[in-house]
Amino acid sequence: xxxIEKLMRKFEPSHDGxxxxxxxxxDGFYTILFTPGETTKKGSHIxxxxxxxxxxxxxxxxxxxxxxxxxxxxxxWHYVATGEIAPKGxxxxxxxxKVIYGLIQVLPIVVVSYxxxxxxxxxxxxxxxxxxxxGYLVSGMLIPLIVPADTPLWMIAVAVIFAVVLGxxxxxxxxxxxxxxALTARAFLFFGYPTMMSGDKVWMSGISGVETLPEGVTxxxxxxxxxxxTFPKSEWVYEGGVKAFEANWTLWDSFxxxxxxxxxxxxxxxxxxxxxxxxxxxxxxxxxxxxFVIGGLFVGWLSNLGAVNPYMELDPLLxxxxxxxxxxxxxxxxxxxxxxQTNTGKYIYGFLAGGLGITIRVFNGAYPEGIMMAILFMxxxxxxxxxxxVNANIKRRMKRLKTA
Amino acid sequence: xxxxxxxxxxxxxxxxxxxxxxxxxDNPVTxxxxxxxxxxAITVSxxxxxxxxxxxxxxxxxxxxxxxxxxxxxxSRIRIIVQxxxxxxxxxxxxxxxxxxxxxxxEKLSVFVGLIITxxxxxxxxxxxxxxxxxxxxxxxxxxxxxxxGIVLVLVSVxxxxxxxxxxxxxxxxxxxxxxxxxxxxxxxxMNNNFIILAPFALFAVGLIIWAQRARNKALIEDH
Numbered sequence: 292x293x294x295i296e297k298l299m300r301k302f303e304p305s306h307d308g309x310x311x312x313x314x315x316x317x318d319g320f321y322t323i324l325f326t327p328g329e330t331t332k333k334g335s336h337i338x339x340x341x342x343x344x345x346x347x348x349x350x351x352x353x354x355x356x357x358x359x360x361x362x363x364x365x366x367x368w369h370y371v372a373t374g375e376i377a378p379k380g381x382x383x384x385x386x387x388x389k390v391i392y393g394l395i396q397v398l399p400i401v402v403v404s405y406x407x408x409x410x411x412x413x414x415x416x417x418x419x420x421x422x423x424x425x426g427y428l429v430s431g432m433l434i435p436l437i438v439p440a441d442t443p444l445w446m447i448a449v450a451v452i453f454a455v456v457l458g459x460x461x462x463x464x465x466x467x468x469x470x471x472x473a474l475t476a477r478a479f480l481f482f483g484y485p486t487m488m489s490g491d492k493v494w495m496s497g498i499s500g501v502e503t504l505p506e507g508v509t510x511x512x513x514x515x516x517x518x519x520x521t522f523p524k525s526e527w528v529y530e531g532g533v534k535a536f537e538a539n540w541t542l543w544d545s546f547x548x549x550x551x552x553x554x555x556x557x558x559x560x561x562x563x564x565x566x567x568x569x570x571x572x573x574x575x576x577x578x579x580x581x582x583f584v585i586g587g588l589f590v591g592w593l594s595n596l597g598a599v600n601p602y603m604e605l606d607p608l609l610x611x612x613x614x615x616x617x618x619x620x621x622x623x624x625x626x627x628x629x630x631x632q633t634n635t636g637k638y639i640y641g642f643l644a645g646g647l648g649i650t651i652r653v654f655n656g657a658y659p660e661g662i663m664m665a666i667l668f669m670x671x672x673x674x675x676x677x678x679x680x681v682n683a684n685i686k687r688r689m690k691r692l693k694t695a
Numbered sequence: 696x697x698x699x700x701x702x703x704x705x706x707x708x709x710x711x712x713x714x715x716x717x718x719x720x721d722n723p724v725t726x727x728x729x730x731x732x733x734x735x736a737i738t739v740s741x742x743x744x745x746x747x748x749x750x751x752x753x754x755x756x757x758x759x760x761x762x763x764x765x766x767x768x769x770x771s772r773i774r775i776i777v778q779x780x781x782x783x784x785x786x787x788x789x790x791x792x793x794x795x796x797x798x799x800x801x802e803k804l805s806v807f808v809g810l811i812i813t814x815x816x817x818x819x820x821x822x823x824x825x826x827x828x829x830x831x832x833x834x835x836x837x838x839x840x841x842x843x844x845g846i847v848l849v850l851v852s853v854x855x856x857x858x859x860x861x862x863x864x865x866x867x868x869x870x871x872x873x874x875x876x877x878x879x880x881x882x883x884x885x886m887n888n889n890f891i892i893l894a895p896f897a898l899f900a901v902g903l904i905i906w907a908q909r910a911r912n913k914a915l916i917e918d919h
Contacts, residue, residue, distance in 0.1 A: 443884050457899060461906065483890035 315416045319423030343465075347428040349572055353565035354432050354555070354622065358401075360548055361555035362393035365440040365496050368551045369396075372495040378539075382549070393440075396496050397554055400435040400447055407448045408434075411455045415464065426465030426472070426628075427455065433473035433622060436555025437615065437663075438480060440496040442487055450476040450483070470670045471629050474663050481663070489660075494551035512552045514613040514652075514660075536609065545612040556618035559611070566621040575625035578634060579641040583620045586645025587611055594653045602653040610649055619648065619662040629670040636673070636680040644669040705831065713832055714839035719912070723840050724847040725905045726915065729815040734848055735897040737807050741864055744852035746800050748845030750793070750808060754785045755817050755837040762825040763833035769826075778821045779812070786811050816844055851900040859891035 299321050304310035322344060366389030371378045376385060408427045416423045434451060454476035459468040481488045494512050544550055548558025555561070569575035591607025598604045610616060615623075624630065624644050631640040644665050651661025658664060703710070723729045730751075737743045758781050762769075769777045790808045793801040801808065811817065820840055825833040856862055861869045861880075870879015872887065890896055909915045 445884075446886075449888075457902075461902075479890060482893060483888040484886055485889055487886070 312417055312420070315421060315423050316413055319413070319416070344425045344428075346574055347425040349574055350429045350569065350622070351432050353568040354429075354436065356561040356564040357436055357555035357558065357618065358397070358432070360558045360561040361436060361440075361553075362397050363389055364393070364548060364552075364557055365396050365554060366390055366393035367549070368495040369393075379544075379549075392496070396440040397435060399444055400438065400440070400442065400554070401432070403444045403447050404434045404451055405431040407451045408455050411452055411460070412464075415460045419464075421464060424465035426459065426468075430454070430472040430476075434476050437473060437477050437553050437618065439488065439493040440554050441493055442480065446480060446484055446487065447476075450479045453479045466628055468628060469674075470667055471623055471626050474623060474667050474670075477663055478667060481660075494553075512550065512614070514552075536605065542606070542609060542612060545609065550613075553615065556615045559617040562617040562621045569621065569625065574627075575621065576627070576630065576637055578637040579625050579630055580620055582638045582641030583624050583645040584611060586642035586647075587616060587620075587649050588645075589642075590646040590649040590653075594649070600653070605653075610652070614652070614660055615662045616645075616648065619666055620645070623662075623666050624669070629673060631673045631676045631680075633677050633680040636676045639676050639680075640669055640673055643672070710832060710835050713835040714842070717836075717839040717843035718846065719843075719908070720915065722843045722847065722908070723816045723819075724844055724901065725908055727816075727819070729819055730844055731898075731901065733807060733810065733814055734851060734901055735894045736810075737804055738848055738852040738855055738897050738900075739859065739892055740803075740856050740862075741849060741852045742800065743803055744845070744848040746793070746797065746804065747807070748841060748848055750789045750811060751814065751816070751844060752838070752841040753789055754782060754811055755820060755841050756834055758782055758785050758817060759820055759825040759833040759837040760830045762821045763828060763830045766826050766828075774822075774826065775818075778818060781821075782812050782817055816840060847901065847904060850904060851897055854900055855891050855897065858888055859896075861887045 299317075303317055303321070304314050363386075367376075367382070369392050370376045370385055370389060405427075408431045412427045413423060415421075431451075434447065434454075438447065454472050458470055458472045458475035459465065462468050477488075487493055540550060545557075546559045548561060550557050566575070566580065570577050570580070587610055588607045591605065591610040594603040595605075595607065605613075611620075624641060631637050647668065648662040648665035651658055651664050655661065717723055721727065724731065724734055733747060733751075737747050758778075761781050762778055765777070786809060789811065790801070793804070793808060820836060824836045828836070853863070856864075857868060861867060861872060867879075869885060870881050871877060872881045
């Protein structure tokens, strides 16, 4: 360690030297490896023993189960699409092939996401002479997990530039953003390149090269199939919703994540492992997570009561396990920067986001992934919620003061 | 009453300023944030943006002169109604002319020609300038403001047409993207960005222009 420290010190650009503009870049690398020796002299603002880099690193670690499962799942559905294995039962067959295929599809997305995002971040920090902050470490890992594995790399790059510049840097960089960066990138892709982000051609990697899918495989996500009014196609009858879902899947499938979908968001188990770590370390707010789930269950149950379309018939529990709900509940809605800051606000924020997500999902067939929209929308509403919570508190205390 | 003063030259320094300040320092779209609605709606193609700017030039130019000529006759209590009548008549003229001579464009612009009436720049200039100035300066003010408006419109539409539709003035830049007969860049996986075609993106584009403008000219940054 001493050796590395010496080497790093040797490369430190002096503040008046030729390379002084690059000091933030050096500082960024140095503080990843070492805890800086300087401490605040007076008027300290430290609220916690853990600093931003360690916080971010923990979230990235919490994402690892999702990433690993996503790599395996990508490979699995590729070989299902080519007909080499059955969709069910043959989970461990060709395990090595699946992992290798998944790695080939997913790793480049991770690399591009980090390279482009960090390049933008570094460029802005050097331009503004700010210390480099690690906000992008998490966003860079989230983005590959919420896109289909077949998304072209240049699209990822464009979306990342858009999200980092317009979602974060214009507001002042890490910790200043009002919307979730990863979801901004996904929303950009969703509206910009809808054919690559929805429909039944993108959820199994490499499906476009396959002429005819094996029997019983449709290419749609479980969530998409649940909305198909005419399933199976040969019969052309109203068979959507629960029936369509049950024809191919079980709740257990979607819970483990053995369903086609975006890279890292299919497995509820992997999300739960991440959730356990985030809650144990206190990084994510359990208030938001729980109220998000309750909000989803509540609207899911309500829509069951008066179902007018196939989505509305789905069991609320299924809603939690399908699409990005679980991933959103653990990693997206809990983003401390964009969420409500007050405790009461957190309950309201989570509940509304969960409820709104399911509402969009069941009422708008074109946007089955309503969770993304709902979280982005609630990100914008979070300061308003806080405002009213704080004002209500002030009013209550004023009243107490007057009566006393 | 001003007859007694020496006649001001047509293009005095003051008059030139009327044309040049709205181009940058007092741009109607990026500084006064007026006329945003049409900047969002009709900037998908450069042609539409140009026709729109031309229409606004006519309406605002003629309108400013008419209002300026009438300014001492209009009772201030009903001035808004009088101004509205002026804009409405001019917009109807534009609408009919476009329908007669450029039916394709008129169809694409559809209601947005009629909606020039509600373009805040027009009523804004009537109220802020033409009601208190002589016809010639009012005309120059109209020209300056329309050009300032047009510059933003064209900048946004160039960006949106190139990256949203892959075209420049209707000419395909990256090849054909018709399904089945792709050519050029589309054969290697390039796709037009559908989001850029949607109106919300124009808001981002205008925002980026505002950002660039203020980064260049720090005096424009509001202090709070």
